[in-house]
Amino acid sequence: MLFPLESAIRADAKTVAESGDYDIVIVGSGISGAIIAKQAAEAGKRVLILEAGTGANVTLAGYDNLLTTFYSAASKDNQSPFPLNANAAIPRSPQLRKLQAGETDSSNYIVQSGPYVSDTVYTRIFGGTTMHWEAKTPRLLRSDFKTHTLFGQGLDWPLSFEEVEEDYRLAEREIGVSANVEDQQYLGQTFPDDYVFPMRGLPLSYLDQQVNKGIEGTTVELYDKTYPLKVRPYPQGRNGIPNPAYDGGKGYRPIGAVNTHQVEEGGRCQGNTNCVPLCPVQARYHSGKSLAKAFAVSGERGERLVELLPQAVASKVNIDPDSGKVRSLEVKVYKDPASPAHETITVKGKVFVLAAGAIETARLMLASGLRSTSGLVGRNLMDHAYLLNWALMPEICGTMRGTSSTGGIVDLRDGPFREKQAAFAIDIHNDGWGWATGAPTSDLLELVDDRNLYGADLRRGMVDQVSRQLLLAFMIEVMPVESNRISVDPQYTDALGNMRPILSFTVPEYTMKGAAYGRQFARTVFARLGARDHTHYDPSDYGYVAYEGQGYAIRGGNHLAGTHIMGTTKTNSVVDKNQRSWDHENLYLVGGGSMPTIGTANVTLTLAAMCFRSGRDILKSLH
Amino acid sequence: MDSSIKTLDELKEFLYRAMQLEHATIPPYLTALYSIKPGVNQDATQVLRVIVVEEMLHLTIAANILNAIGGKPDLVRPDFVARYPAALPDGETDFKVGIQAFGREALATFLKIERPAQRPDHLVGKDLIYRKTPPDITALASHPRHEDLHFYSIGEFYSAIAEGIKYLEAEAHEAGTTIFTGDRSRQITSEYYYSGGGELFPVTDLKSAQAAIELIIEQGEGDGGGIYDDDDHELAHYYRFEELVKGRYYQKGDQPGHPTGPHLQVDWEGAYPIKENLKVGDILEGSELREAATAFNTRYGEFLQLLTRAYNGQPNLLLEAVPMMFEFRNMILELVRNPLPGHPGKNGSPTYEIPGGIKQPAVARQAEVNA
Numbered sequence: 001m002l003f004p005l006e007s008a009i010r011a012d013a014k015t016v017a018e019s020g021d022y023d024i025v026i027v028g029s030g031i032s033g034a035i036i037a038k039q040a041a042e043a044g045k046r047v048l049i050l051e052a053g054t055g056a057n058v059t060l061a062g063y064d065n066l067l068t069t070f071y072s073a074a075s076k077d078n079q080s081p082f083p084l085n086a087n088a089a090i091p092r093s094p095q096l097r098k099l100q101a102g103e104t105d106s107s108n109y110i111v112q113s114g115p116y117v118s119d120t121v122y123t124r125i126f127g128g129t130t131m132h133w134e135a136k137t138p139r140l141l142r143s144d145f146k147t148h149t150l151f152g153q154g155l156d157w158p159l160s161f162e163e164v165e166e167d168y169r170l171a172e173r174e175i176g177v178s179a180n181v182e183d184q185q186y187l188g189q190t191f192p193d194d195y196v197f198p199m200r201g202l203p204l205s206y207l208d209q210q211v212n213k214g215i216e217g218t219t220v221e222l223y224d225k226t227y228p229l230k231v232r233p234y235p236q237g238r239n240g241i242p243n244p245a246y247d248g249g250k251g252y253r254p255i256g257a258v259n260t261h262q263v264e265e266g267g268r269c270q271g272n273t274n275c276v277p278l279c280p281v282q283a284r285y286h287s288g289k290s291l292a293k294a295f296a297v298s299g300e301r302g303e304r305l306v307e308l309l310p311q312a313v314a315s316k317v318n319i320d321p322d323s324g325k326v327r328s329l330e331v332k333v334y335k336d337p338a339s340p341a342h343e344t345i346t347v348k349g350k351v352f353v354l355a356a357g358a359i360e361t362a363r364l365m366l367a368s369g370l371r372s373t374s375g376l377v378g379r380n381l382m383d384h385a386y387l388l389n390w391a392l393m394p395e396i397c398g399t400m401r402g403t404s405s406t407g408g409i410v411d412l413r414d415g416p417f418r419e420k421q422a423a424f425a426i427d428i429h430n431d432g433w434g435w436a437t438g439a440p441t442s443d444l445l446e447l448v449d450d451r452n453l454y455g456a457d458l459r460r461g462m463v464d465q466v467s468r469q470l471l472l473a474f475m476i477e478v479m480p481v482e483s484n485r486i487s488v489d490p491q492y493t494d495a496l497g498n499m500r501p502i503l504s505f506t507v508p509e510y511t512m513k514g515a516a517y518g519r520q521f522a523r524t525v526f527a528r529l530g531a532r533d534h535t536h537y538d539p540s541d542y543g544y545v546a547y548e549g550q551g552y553a554i555r556g557g558n559h560l561a562g563t564h565i566m567g568t569t570k571t572n573s574v575v576d577k578n579q580r581s582w583d584h585e586n587l588y589l590v591g592g593g594s595m596p597t598i599g600t601a602n603v604t605l606t607l608a609a610m611c612f613r614s615g616r617d618i619l620k621s622l623h
Numbered sequence: 624m625d626s627s628i629k630t631l632d633e634l635k636e637f638l639y640r641a642m643q644l645e646h647a648t649i650p651p652y653l654t655a656l657y658s659i660k661p662g663v664n665q666d667a668t669q670v671l672r673v674i675v676v677e678e679m680l681h682l683t684i685a686a687n688i689l690n691a692i693g694g695k696p697d698l699v700r701p702d703f704v705a706r707y708p709a710a711l712p713d714g715e716t717d718f719k720v721g722i723q724a725f726g727r728e729a730l731a732t733f734l735k736i737e738r739p740a741q742r743p744d745h746l747v748g749k750d751l752i753y754r755k756t757p758p759d760i761t762a763l764a765s766h767p768r769h770e771d772l773h774f775y776s777i778g779e780f781y782s783a784i785a786e787g788i789k790y791l792e793a794e795a796h797e798a799g800t801t802i803f804t805g806d807r808s809r810q811i812t813s814e815y816y817y818s819g820g821g822e823l824f825p826v827t828d829l830k831s832a833q834a835a836i837e838l839i840i841e842q843g844e845g846d847g848g849g850i851y852d853d854d855d856h857e858l859a860h861y862y863r864f865e866e867l868v869k870g871r872y873y874q875k876g877d878q879p880g881h882p883t884g885p886h887l888q889v890d891w892e893g894a895y896p897i898k899e900n901l902k903v904g905d906i907l908e909g910s911e912l913r914e915a916a917t918a919f920n921t922r923y924g925e926f927l928q929l930l931t932r933a934y935n936g937q938p939n940l941l942l943e944a945v946p947m948m949f950e951f952r953n954m955i956l957e958l959v960r961n962p963l964p965g966h967p968g969k970n971g972s973p974t975y976e977i978p979g980g981i982k983q984p985a986v987a988r989q990a991e992v993n994a
Binding site for chain 1: 662665666669812813814815945946949
């Protein structure tokens with residue numbers, strides 16, 4: 001809209017192929033790529049961003065088209081706003097099915113080789129997975145950085161919380177996090193004395209408050225230690241009220257969006273419940289907002305410093321055999337999402353950044369034959385395991401009001417019990433049983449088809465049935481396990497002939513122990529609330545896992561991590577603490593893939609913080 | 624006649640009229656916006672949406688200036704909402720602003736509203752324009768002391784305010800005081816209102832008051848005839864409407880009247896055929912449509928009541944206004960999508976006849992963001 005910057009930043013394949021003077025070439029326009037691009041542009045560097053998607057949603061009209069697609073889609077899954085594009089295919093959970101023992105399912109983009117079927121997704125369009133993230137932005141706890149030392153579980157980070165703390169603040173500024181410091185001071189989380197978040201915390205929903213009323217002041221016992229229960233607000237990457245005390249009293253100016261025009265920079269959160277998959281008013285942060293700023297930076301001669309080449313799928317990383325440095329990227333540029341016709345170009349630059357998400361970055365490395373000294377590329381794949389528990393509250397509690405999730409029970413994110421079983425954070429879902437049962441569509445079908453209701457009775461029935469729905473989503477810690485991995489195989493390729501990711505995953509015992517305890521915990525909470533438990537796990541569910549005689553349906557959290565893990569040496573990790581590849585000096589593998597553990601925090605804030613660190617290192621290397 | 628502002632009370636009355644003027648554009652723009660049928664005119668929808676939001680910003684800025692000098696914004700005074708069609712100055716004559724559907728005619732009016740009008744050489748230095756406005760017509764941007772005397776343009780009206788502020792502040796300064804005696808806590812800041820088309824800053828002194836008036840003028844008419852505002856960042860309203868008429872976007876470096884950016888599509892038939900300047904009295908008594916029109920007017924009156932309270936020391940009430948704006952969309956759609964009995968081919972419309980004596984709006988809960 002209002003004449004977009006878009007045409008000024010959009011590069012064409014021919015110019016890109018002939019241009020040899022990019023300082024940095026970034027694969028992926030998600031939050032990792034966006035942060036590094038913005039930092040680099042502000043330092044006067046020339047940046048090219050390669051994006052596999054069409055880039056149509058860089059404009060407001062394009063963004064609105066995604067919303068239209070979502071509104072008209074029959075299936076409201078978390079990928080439904082995004083048009084089909086076989087050249088940059090994305091995983092979608094409704095296409096999954098249960099695997100037989102030893103079976104491999106290659107009918108979808110991600111090849112599922114089992115034994116567990118993961119419904120984890122990510123988004124290959126402009127803005128990456130921030131186009132559909134839920135925007136919860138908790139930090140990792142201090143202990144999450146050293147779980148091996150403290151609990152004998154997982155891996156220690158090569159960095160301490162203290163070394164990351166300042167970058168957390170940069171990430172909170174970039175995203176424009178809404179939270180109150182006093183709400184986040186639990187389990188040893190501390191903040192500098194004068195720190196406030198960019199925006200004030202969003203209030204707890206009525207449902208959160210009702211749940212809190214039933215549990216506040218009660219406790220649970222776990223391995224002889226007592227944990228108090230209460231509902232605490234989550235920090236969130238969506239626009240609330242800017243805090244005038246931010247930045248030593250300078251205040252905070254809310255984030256810009258896909259377009260430079262201010263009205264289109266994202267409104268204040270209006271409580272639309274469809275934050276996932278897509279906020280209708282761009283109140284929720286997405287990386288298009290950071291990129292809009294990066295695209296606006298001009299060089300000394302007034303030229304744009306950041307260019308975007310959309311419909312460009314990186315297919316191979318070319319290494320100079322003598323120096324081990326990346327020489328170039330091979331990129332397939334397609335003309336039309338409906339056709340596999342493409343041209344292959346070679347892109348040169350000084351530094352290369354793979355910021356395509358934990359699965360695609362590992363896939364590209366493996367497809368390029370780059371297996372690293374440690375042999376860990378693609379291994380240690382992590383994603384939070386979600387266990388859903390749902391019940392009907394005794395009274396109407398306004399379910400469906402507010403954003404997807406505003407608060408949760410988070411006091412079991414840490415404790416000595418982590419020596420034995422996984423920690424978890426519990427999200428209270430304001431959108432009812434949707435994730436578990438397909439509500440409210442399933443309720444409507446039941447009321448009309450089975451109970452023959454219509455008119456006022458139907459309206460009343462919907463209110464009765466939906467506005468008491470409580471869904472507790474247990475986000476359970478998953479530790480790195482080398483056999484949980486992404487690999488490639490020439491027999492599985494996509495429309496462009498690129499090898500597709502093959503996912504092999506087992507939910508670790510440590511996590512299942514946490515899940516089993518979580519199920520008991522949910523029963524306790526429901527009992528205290530007087531809520532009727534409706535939880536049911538079907539053995540035919542694709543995520544069904546049997547553990548100690550009980551069955552559980554595990555869902556993926558889309559918090560992908562671990563595939564190019566960070567460590568202290570080239571033999572125990574793929575990247576160093578700046579996310580630079582140990583084996584290829586001018587190559588950075590950034591994003592969740594570098595994280596050695598994910599604790600019980602959604603990964604985006606942490607990976608964003610890490611990208612500020614990498615950005616500085618890249619700029620240093622370019623001097 | 625000397626049209627200049629000489630007393631603080633006069634300045635307050637001028638600023639009240641400025642708020643009335645800023646508000647007067649909202650019903651026509653809002654109605655045109657919601658008259659657009661779903662799925663068409665994406666560009667026009669965005670242009671209108673952006674401009675409505677900016678007009679609300681201007682209304683709030685005018686309230687800030689009035690508060691800064693110790694005035695009391697009052698959006699529930701009986702004459703605050705214009706009777707449509709209302710008269711706006713257009714050089715030596717005036718023109719009528721009405722409530723109508725999006726289309727060529729509406730756009731022609733909108734262009735007139737936002738057009739930068741400058742006196743031709745032979746009229747420079749001359750006085751106000753004499754116009755006899757019929758008593759049932761709201762004459763916007765008229766002179767408070769002389770209802771028949773009108774400013775040449777909206778720009779001239781605001782210049783008079785800017786001059787008045789400067790004059791009165793200089794006078795106060797000589798007497799060792801200031802006109803900016805308003806309670807600072809009554810200022811609406813970006814904490815309560817942002818991404819609404821510009822930075823909202825507190826008005827506390829001459830400098831900030833002048834900056835506030837400049838922002839209103841530039842967003843509307845552009846900076847000294849240029850198509851962009853002073854940051855070279857935002858296109859003035861006039862040129863955004865012109866883009867729709869010309870079917871083409873402006874881009875940097877373009878001359879006024881000659882956009883050279885990408886083409887855009889306008890579907891001139893893509894709006895509900897609402898009856899122009901409808902009055903509740905024209906709608907069949909006892910009909911659902913009449914009930915809906917009355918309900919809308921009542922709710923709109925409550926909205927103005929809420930804004931009045933927000934502008935009088937309770938800025939957090941602005942947060943309550945957001946869900947009310949959603950109600951307006953739904954209520955207006957109910958009106959514009961349904962046929963008007965007795966007027967074949969015409970649909971209903973909001974009438975903006977705001978009843979007096981509106982009670983406190985039904986907002987019981989504490990102000991909070993709907994999280």
